[in-house]
Amino acid sequence: AQSVTQLDSHVSVSEGTPVLLRCNYSSSYSPSLFWYVQHPNKGLQLLLKYTSAATLVKGINGFEAEFKKSETSFHLTKPSAHMSDAAEYFCVVSEAAGGTSYGKLTFGQGTILTVHP
Amino acid sequence: GAGVSQSPRYKVAKRGQDVALRCDPISGHVSLFWYQQALGQGPEFLTYFQNEAQLDKSGLPSDRFFAERPEGSVSTLKIQRTQQEDSAVYLCASSQTGENEKLFFGSGTQLSVL
Numbered sequence: 001a002q003s004v005t006q007l008d009s010h011v012s013v014s015e016g017t018p019v020l021l022r023c024n025y026s027s028s029y030s031p032s033l034f035w036y037v038q039h040p041n042k043g044l045q046l047l048l049k050y051t052s053a054a055t056l057v058k059g060i061n062g063f064e065a066e067f068k069k070s071e072t073s074f075h076l077t078k079p080s081a082h083m084s085d086a087a088e089y090f091c092v093v094s095e096a097a098g099g100t101s102y103g104k105l106t107f108g109q110g111t112i113l114t115v116h117p
Numbered sequence: 118g119a120g121v122s123q124s125p126r127y128k129v130a131k132r133g134q135d136v137a138l139r140c141d142p143i144s145g146h147v148s149l150f151w152y153q154q155a156l157g158q159g160p161e162f163l164t165y166f167q168n169e170a171q172l173d174k175s176g177l178p179s180d181r182f183f184a185e186r187p188e189g190s191v192s193t194l195k196i197q198r199t200q201q202e203d204s205a206v207y208l209c210a211s212s213q214t215g216e217n218e219k220l221f222f223g224s225g226t227q228l229s230v231l
Contacts, residue, residue, distance in 0.1 A: 004159075036222075043121065043222035044160070044208070090159050104150075104173065105220070107159030 002027045002093045006108035014116050019063075019078040021111045023091030026072065033074045034092040034105070035065055044090070050074065061085070086115045121223035123209050129229045130199045138194045138226045142211030149192050150220065151184055152208040160208055166192060199230045 007022040025031060035047040048059025055067045065076045074091060091108040122141040130136050142149050148167055152160035153176075162176040168189035177184070181200075186192040196203055206225040 041224065043224045044210075044220075045222075046219050049219070104162050104165060105152075105160075107152075107161070109157075110159050 002106050004091050004093050004108035006111050008111050010112045012114040013081045016080050019081045021076040021089050023074045025093045032094040035076050036090045037087050039087045081115045083115050088112050121221050123223035123226050127227050135197045138207050140192045140209030146211035148212045150210045154206040201230050204230045
């Protein structure tokens with residue numbers, strides 16, 4: 001079974017300061033890991049995904065995440081927050097059970113990011 | 118279409134009513150998923166279609182929930198005899214193949230059961 005734990009339900013930063021959203025996962029198989037962002041009244045949007053290639057994954061809008069197998073973590077970072085980054089972020093795992101994975105995703109509880117001017 | 122379209126955007130139902138939620142995936146996308154997102158929670162998997170075949174319905178919470186995709190494009194999620202605990206946002210997503218592929222999500226249908 002797979003699961004995801006987002007360690008902070010709310011994160012508040014000032015514009016221009018770094019962002020760190022923490023995520024730990026549990027998986028029986030080689031996982032694929034994702035970060036999705038959800039702006040109010042908009043659909044979930046993929047930020048980045050890890051699928052066993054490079055452990056440091058770069059995504060859209062300056063976000064990146066590092067896969068650390070020893071720590072079972074996949075934290076999301078951004079060097080400098082922008083006001084438009086304010087949204088809810090979901091860490092997601094997709095498990096390749098039996099050699100196939102068809103996009104059945106397990107979402108974390110979400111982290112609401114607030115950016116102050 | 119340009120993206121995944123869901124209708125209605127909002128639905129209010131009295132307890133015991135039946136509801137039908139529609140999803141128009143991106144044209145040509147083989148895989149279609151339904152997720153349920155309760156207030157303050159992450160989305161939870163309900164069911165998965167590959168073309169018209171429903172390959173996984175393990176997430177459907179009860180036999181009151183039924184989904185179909187008869188022609189492999191538009192999908193309908195039906196909830197019979199709605200209960201208050203069914204209140205949630207129902208999200209539809211599609212992808213070209215589904216296998217660790219990028220999912221495109223619709224904006225969802227917010228269902229409120231009174």
